[in-house]
Amino acid sequence: MAKPVQIEVWNPNGKYRVVSTKPMPGTRWINLLIQQDCRVEICTQNKTILSVEDIIALIGDKCDGVIGQLTEDWGDALFSALSKAGGKAFSNMAVGYNNVDVNAANRYGVAVGNTPGVLTETTAELAATLSVAAARRIVEADAFMRGGLYEGWLPHLFVGNLLKRQTVGVIGAGRIGSAYARMMVEGFKMNLIYYDLYQATRLEKFVTAYGQFLKANGEQPVTWKRASSMDEVLREADVISLHPVLDKTTYHLVNKERLAVMKKEAILVNCSRGPVIDEVALVEHLKANPMFRVGLDVFEDEPYMKPGLADMKNAIVVPHIASASKWTREGMATLAALNVLVYHLYKK
Numbered sequence: 001m002a003k004p005v006q007i008e009v010w011n012p013n014g015k016y017r018v019v020s021t022k023p024m025p026g027t028r029w030i031n032l033l034i035q036q037d038c039r040v041e042i043c044t045q046n047k048t049i050l051s052v053e054d055i056i057a058l059i060g061d062k063c064d065g066v067i068g069q070l071t072e073d074w075g076d077a078l079f080s081a082l083s084k085a086g087g088k089a090f091s092n093m094a095v096g097y098n099n100v101d102v103n104a105a106n107r108y109g110v111a112v113g114n115t116p117g118v119l120t121e122t123t124a125e126l127a128a129t130l131s132v133a134a135a136r137r138i139v140e141a142d143a144f145m146r147g148g149l150y151e152g153w154l155p156h157l158f159v160g161n162l163l164k165r166q167t168v169g170v171i172g173a174g175r176i177g178s179a180y181a182r183m184m185v186e187g188f189k190m191n192l193i194y195y196d197l198y199q200a201t202r203l204e205k206f207v208t209a210y211g212q213f214l215k216a217n218g219e220q221p222v223t224w225k226r227a228s229s230m231d232e233v234l235r236e237a238d239v240i241s242l243h244p245v246l247d248k249t250t251y252h253l254v255n256k257e258r259l260a261v262m263k264k265e266a267i268l269v270n271c272s273r274g275p276v277i278d279e280v281a282l283v284e285h286l287k288a289n290p291m292f293r294v295g296l297d298v299f300e301d302e303p304y305m306k307p308g309l310a311d312m313k314n315a316i317v318v319p320h321i322a323s324a325s326k327w328t329r330e331g332m333a334t335l336a337a338l339n340v341l342v343y344h345l346y347k348k
């Protein structure tokens with residue numbers, strides 16, 4: 001039997017019981033649930049990742065809906081427990097739902113929601129930040145300065161890459177990949193090459209129009225190309241950002257062989273999911289190619305890094321913060337609450 005979990009209760013007399021496995025930013029999401037007659041229970045346990053047993057204890061005997069987190073394993077055991085408690089809706093507070101077994105949810109009659117769109121620009125901005133930080137060696141230079149090593153300007157000190165007129169490669173040109181591509185094309189006048197299973201028509205139109213605008217102003221136009229294979233992007237791009245969903249087709253999409261295809265001084269950014277890159281192979285590649293740089297927001301065995309990664313000066317690592325702006329996180333919480341409410345509102 002799991003230990004009882006600590007909770008904070010809002011609107012104790014609400015008719016429906018909705019559980020959030022974590023406190024989430026803002027109060028709009030709580031108010032929306034209260035307005036629809038929900039008793040809101042928020043788990044305040046001081047434990048970053050809740051186990052399946054913890055969440056089963058939270059769900060209890062009666063629960064109408066749950067808002068959960070991407071760190072939780074939403075599979076058969078949890079959907080079975082939620083269904084037994086009368087629950088009909090679950091929302092991940094994330095757009096990615098690789099932690100959710102949607103087939104299991106279907107088997108138990110639980111509707112599943114996620115939080116797309118509201119985090120698109122915020123996540124793309126972090127990918128752009130990592131790209132620039134890697135190109136200009138910002139983290140290394142910051143450590144150098146704080147370490148008291150700066151003795152004066154030197155022609156070779158922290159020389160990095162100029163992005164202007166280089167090629168940006170995007171793998172997975174969906175919402176976030178396209179937003180990132182637009183930032184890099186418009187912000188740095190980079191040419192675009194992308195690979196996706198589907199054509200990114202709006203992105204192509206944007207780059208074409210921006211190229212025409214530059215030309216009309218006497219500047220060299222930017223260009224775009226839809227690659228017929230992922231390897232084409234890896235071979236041609238100077239900066240490559242990964243934005244696909246994580247599923248069986250994208251697991252270890254970037255492996256030892258594909259790293260070898262990339263330019264020796266390329267920059268690789270990952271703000272999608274850690275397992276899209278074979279991280280062991282990446283560490284070896286970083287060791288063998290000191291001019292190759294990476295910017296990582298996500299890791300294969302989160303919260304851990306593969307041995308050796310933390311020692312690599314050509315790697316920038318941040319703790320899965322790509323969607324972490326106040327506006328976005330409040331928006332994600334609001335969307336998650338609406339997802340859980342939709343089922344009950346339909347019933348009324």
Ligand SMILES: NC(=O)c1ccc[n+]([C@@H]2O[C@H](COP(=O)([O-])OP(=O)(O)OC[C@H]3O[C@@H](n4cnc5c(N)ncnc54)[C@H](O)[C@@H]3O)[C@@H](O)[C@H]2O)c1
Pocket residue numbers: 095096097116117119123171172173174175176177195196197198243244245246249250271272273297298320321322323
């Ligand atoms: N680091 C973070 O904090 C953070 C934040 C938001 C999203 N994400 C991740 O980013 C992912 C993308 O989010 P989105 O809103 O852009 O989703 P999206 O569905 O709009 O885009 C995903 C794209 O990947 C493409 N794709 C799927 N399989 C592919 C393959 N094998 N090869 C190439 N492309 C493939 C799809 O066609 C689609 O265009 C999410 O699933 C999530 O895992 C991470």
Ligand SMILES: O=C(O)[C@H](O)CO
Pocket residue numbers: 070093094095096097119322323
């Ligand atoms: O999938 C997501 O939404 C991110 O990983 C967290 O914002």
